[in-house]
Amino acid sequence: MAFIATWWPIVVLIFDIAIRIAAVIVVPRNRRPTAAMAWLLAIYFIPIVGVLLFLLIGTPRLPRKRRRKQDAINEYIRDTSAHLDFGTLRPHAPDWFTSMVTMNRTLGSMPLAGDNTAHLISDYQKSLDDMAESIRRAKRYVHAEFYILQSDATTDNFFRALEEASARGVTVRVLLDHWANRGKPFYRQTLRRLTAMGAVWRLMLPVQPLRGKYQRPDLRNHRKLLVVDGDVAYMGSQNVTDSTYNLKKNIRRGLHWVDLMVRMDGPVVASINAVFLSDWYSETDETLEDEVELFDIRDGTGDLDCQIVPSGPGFRFENNLRLFLALLYYAQRKIIIVSPYFVPDEALLLAVTTACHRGLQVELFVSEEGDQAVVFHAQRSYYEALLKAGVKIWMYRKPYILHSKSMTIDDEVAIIGSSNMDMRSFGLNLEISMLVRGAEFVGEMREVEEMYRSLSRELTLEEWQQQPLRSTVLDNIARLTSALQ
Template identity: 35%
Template sequence: MSQDSEGFWLFSPILFHWLLSLTFSFRIIMKRRNIGATLAWVSVMLLLPYVGVGVYLLLGEMRLGKRRERRIRQLIDPYKQWIQSLSEGYQVDWTNAPDAAKYLDRLAARSEGTPTLPGNSLELLDDCEGVLRAIIEDINRTEETLYMEFYIWHNGGVADEVLEAVIKARRRGVITRVLLDSVGSKDFLKSANCKRARKAGVEIVEALPAGIFRAIFRRQDLRLHRKIVLIDGHTAYTGSLNLVDARYFKQDAGVGQWVDLMVRVQGPAVEVLATTFLADWDVETEGRQIDLNEDTGVVRQEAKGNAMVQVVPSGPGFYPDAIYQLLLTTIYSAREELIITTPYFVPDDALHTALRTAAARGVEVTIILPAHNDSWLVRYASRSHYDSLLKAGVRIMRFNAGLLHAKTISVDKEFCLVGSVNFDMRSVWLNHEVTLFVYNHAFCDHLCYQQRQYILQSEELQASDWAQRPKQERILENIVRLASPLL
């Protein structure tokens, strides 16, 4: 073999890597996604021979799968019409509401069609066992329908008692439907408890099934992250708590018990939560077990309180960028005080700038984060934002009483957000989430009180102390930050 041939075969893998990487880099550029994510993916392509292309094919594009995309196209118009029709007969009084609430209402209504509905009764529940006990009490009273949707169902403790209540409800004739994420609930779905519930007649559906073969056709990290319970179509729970007993969940992670918030809802907003569940169920079952106009378990609601609530579902397919726009608008609407709690804090440039700008214009911005996180990647990506935020005057509180998992935002003590959305790009763009936008002073007061309880259990991060951290920590933070658009 000649030297020229030997040289060609020696360098051909390198040439092929560059050709492949440049081809996919061009594809990424033409997708016109945000610049941070584009540069991050191009870097992955060029720096990781062949592996970068493989990772991109698995995780780089919003591939929902042909069947799922087809089903969503079939559902999106009828479900949006149904949601929009919910506002008929309800009169929203914006007299005492802040201007920002009106802007958010208009933005959400135009982006995804969900209206603000008056007449809701809201109860903020901040104790894990107390939440599960309340759910059990409501399940024991249910007569017709019980719908549940969670990212994680984990065996152990009071969670097992919830399952017993579900099985008993089914045995007395209640229609029971449970939708669980394939990845988050994989252990439960394989468990004897799940088999026993199915044998009793409980309909348990695995959402977004994951696997090596499926990765060829659909992106595997698009997850169902909502937490919803619906009882007889008139009572609902939603928030950040998975169906887990915190005393038995991830006790070997070294972060303490998880700390969550849930909201018990009665009133017209329950209809939107029910519609959200039904849309998810319809996609997973292709409508085989539910008819949009029959057997839905959704009943017309009477006023139960005085809270105005806008339920905002988000996620790829139905509402791809609604929550992102609403989060930005929420931050920019703050005039005096902005308090955020989130377990995973990896904002993109726009959200990061919005927080710094709020602090610079005199808003007291406080971000409450768990002192210890169960993801080291997120931990270091999050810390890479601290320097500039602290310099801008943002207060960063590190919660020491467990892994603070509550996802909340309060603005000027006037309105607030509670739901399942984390302050990271995965939650904003990739996961199916749900958030309550609450325009009610009394409920906001309750949430602000709870946020201040979290602050009392936290230690404020001082800029002078943070500047003294080891140099190797800074290097690692900045390296991991390069991948933050992908987290």
């Protein structure tokens, strides 16, 4: 017993040193320095908890089999679309725009398409009802893919449209994220309703180890899109759920989500459908080649150039982050960013502040109140640097959560989609963004931005510097934890 008592501390010490040495070797590999440092601090200060967390969520990539699927999909998309006609592009594109389109094609495989129409829908209920009406006109298929999908009073019209389409013999395929929906209100009822109507549905990124389905549990498919017959498509930031998400804590606080969707027709619809078909194949191993052509291109009624940019942990690079960075550096006059969760990495923060130093007008729309405490405080930790650089910060007044995700550059280029400007969206979420060239679309975006501005208040540097010490401490701690990827 004396021997054990003497050697036990030595064994523990050797084990502790071994863990720390192994962490220095393993953790930084192919990881951002900030993320590596955050993990090392967690492991050094709380070794047991830190190691367990790292083993659980320390790999910011999908399983190798899934990544190989994505590589195969990308190659197939490039080969299939290489010689197809995606409409007539607008003339006189600046050289920087052409090079950025090439980058997006290289990373995300999707082509630039011309002759498209795109219109914004900023009213929450109207977007659900518009999607329902498009579904009611379906003749062949409906492809719905949403991060959160709930059958409730607000979405009942949407679900009734799916039921009516299925009853007519239209094929209804539905994808919904597993982890984001499980345990949420109406989860079981929603699945039962989909089954009862005859829809073919699958869970995205399921965490079901007993069924052999497992990956890092906080990886999410955050995309929101709908395609009807290859003729019309919708995408943006809005989930199919009530604006409170039916959560008691949100209802108690009076929180409602504000979102932005875009309705499209034209050749770009084929690219959005290709994203759905890619995700369907990833979850089911079904290519659907006999039922749906990968690029079934339809003529458009408009004159917009659009390019879809998929991103996520299945890709080799952070496609969305590179797109945002390129636009921030190419902008010449004005940048307006709308992002509910703005937690930039070093490159993005540098690009935004550099734009200010170049003399550009830079505005950022965020929410005055947050729904996720850690992200909310991490975001706040960047306000001082942004304000000092000259960024004008607009805070959408509570109790509303501004959930839209967009960026406009000068007067001709915009991005809209599901991607936030935070490390989660860059590295852990599957996202979809759309690059649009066309002054008329940017004009619509400007109208929405002005509406947001009228419902917001400006945060000044003087006000921010009056923040109490406890808020600063919370913000800084949250900033450290946000790097754990």
